[in-house]
Every structure is written in structure tokens, then in C-alpha cells.
Amino acid sequence: MRFCMIFTLLAFVTTSAWAQGVGFGYKLRPSFRTQITPLNDGIYEVKALGSSAPVNYWCGIGDYAIRTLGLSNSQRIYIYRAYEPGVRTVQFSFSPPPGGETSSGYSITVRKVGANMSAASAQNYCFDNFIDMGI
Numbered sequence: 001m002r003f004c005m006i007f008t009l010l011a012f013v014t015t016s017a018w019a020q021g022v023g024f025g026y027k028l029r030p031s032f033r034t035q036i037t038p039l040n041d042g043i044y045e046v047k048a049l050g051s052s053a054p055v056n057y058w059c060g061i062g063d064y065a066i067r068t069l070g071l072s073n074s075q076r077i078y079i080y081r082a083y084e085p086g087v088r089t090v091q092f093s094f095s096p097p098p099g100g101e102t103s104s105g106y107s108i109t110v111r112k113v114g115a116n117m118s119a120a121s122a123q124n125y126c127f128d129n130f131i132d133m134g135i
Helices: 002-022 054-068 119-127
Strands: 034-038 043-048 076-084 089-093 116-118
Touching (some): 034 054, 043 054, 054 076, 054 119, 076 119, 116 119
Antiparallel strands (some): 034 043, 043 089, 076 089, 076 116
């Protein structure tokens, strides 16, 4: 009986560690994937530390807006300066950028100034398995 309990506990611990290692667990702190730098005039720069997929940038700024700044879930987040491949950054603001197309859409692009979504929608990308799987 003691052997069965020890074997079961060992199997559970090993399986849990393996699942985290291959990425089946949710990452609740996306700050490990992005670096947020506040700039002047309410602009925030998001730098990708892992994947440079658009969902990574939206996740970073959405989580930062809600959990760090305490903004409402419905707060709109706008791309102020589009993705820069060399430095892998995107600049966001909470007010529409001058001259940007700010119509709502379903795209998660980071290459179009004025593209926007709510803070809650952006934060929801933090729980997408796309990021966790490292694809």
C-alpha cells in the first residue's frame, strides 16, 4: 500500500513538472514574455522577450493596463507606433493616435497605427495556448 501511494505521488509530481516544461500550463504573468516601458505623454512601449507574435504584444499591454495601471476592462488601447522589426517593439496609448485609422475590427495586427481593442480583449490573449506552446 505504501509503495502505491509513493508511486502515485511521484507520478503526479513528474507529470505536473513535464506538463509545465512543454507548456501545457497557463502563464498567468505575461511579464515574462514582454517588457513594458512607460514613455512620455501616455505612450507605452512593449518589447517582446520571447515570441514576436502580435498576441504577445497585445497580451503585454492589456495585462499591464488592467493589473498595473488599474484601468477598466473596456478601456481602448491603440497602436501609437507600429511594430519595428529591428528592435521588436510596438508603442501603445490609451487615446487615439493623430492621423491613425481607429475603426474597430477583428485583426490582431501590430503593424497598423490606430488598430485598437479593449483592455480585456488584449489581456485575454495572455491565456491563449499559442503563447504557452512557444509556437
